[in-house]
Amino acid sequence: MEETPQRVLVITPHPDDADFWCSGTIAKWIGDGATVRYVLCTDGGKGTTDPNISSAELSKIREQEQADAAESLGVQELVLLHHPDGFLEDDDEFRKELVRQIRQVQPDVVLCPEPYRKNLAWHRDHRITGQVTLDAVFPCARDHLHFVELWRDEGLEPHKTGTILFWGTEQADTIIDISDSMNAKFKAVSAHQSQMGGRTAQEIEEFINERAQVSEGGSGKEYVEAFRKITFRTT
Numbered sequence: 001m002e003e004t005p006q007r008v009l010v011i012t013p014h015p016d017d018a019d020f021w022c023s024g025t026i027a028k029w030i031g032d033g034a035t036v037r038y039v040l041c042t043d044g045g046k047g048t049t050d051p052n053i054s055s056a057e058l059s060k061i062r063e064q065e066q067a068d069a070a071e072s073l074g075v076q077e078l079v080l081l082h083h084p085d086g087f088l089e090d091d092d093e094f095r096k097e098l099v100r101q102i103r104q105v106q107p108d109v110v111l112c113p114e115p116y117r118k119n120l121a122w123h124r125d126h127r128i129t130g131q132v133t134l135d136a137v138f139p140c141a142r143d144h145l146h147f148v149e150l151w152r153d154e155g156l157e158p159h160k161t162g163t164i165l166f167w168g169t170e171q172a173d174t175i176i177d178i179s180d181s182m183n184a185k186f187k188a189v190s191a192h193q194s195q196m197g198g199r200t201a202q203e204i205e206e207f208i209n210e211r212a213q214v215s216e217g218g219s220g221k222e223y224v225e226a227f228r229k230i231t232f233r234t235t
Helices: 017-031 055-073 092-105 124-140 148-152 179-190 201-212
Strands: 007-012 035-042 077-083 109-113 163-167 174-177 224-231
Touching: 007 017, 007 092, 007 124, 017 035, 017 055, 017 109, 017 163, 017 174, 017 179, 017 224, 035 055, 035 092, 035 124, 055 077, 055 179, 077 092, 092 124, 092 148, 109 124, 124 163, 179 201
Parallel strands: 007 035, 007 109, 035 077, 109 163
Antiparallel strands: 163 224, 174 224
16 A cells, blocks of 8 residues: 555454554554554453463453553554453454444554465454454445444444455555564564563564565565455445
């Protein structure tokens, strides 16, 4: 994408997902004037190998880590839906929550996980978040009679989102240069200390650089994030 969107909605299943996959893009867009809202779908209360921590304790840590990461990027809003980690469902409750977010933000672009990976393992929360987000964008947020109570009782007007960018895809067709926002990505990812497995700052930086670096056809100094793009008619 060559143009910076004005309004961006990021829908992330767990704390850290969006920061690993798209925080370089988000930092770049915020630097160019975009307004961004993060929607964190689950509390992240299962992602640990520590037998001495409870799910409730971990949730508090991970939600705070997400808040710190978002603040470091300059994200203007963070919404916590507090679903239990691992228990998202493709149902009307979740879909309505995401339609509400879309109609509130009126985004030009929505970023979320790819729902259709074939050859690589993918957490069920990632699959479900991607699918429910896609359905929430089109057709549910577009038509006032989908979840009519949002329109009738909450005054949320229908919205036509122009673009979805799926991260974690096997079929990337949209590449965004994040070379100038790698430091911001490093800070955002580093905020998720509970997920770093004891890595040092240098190890985290090397890990991020390796994932983002262009290995073919470049000078070796370019860093990118890759997405699958879906576009919708807005007129």
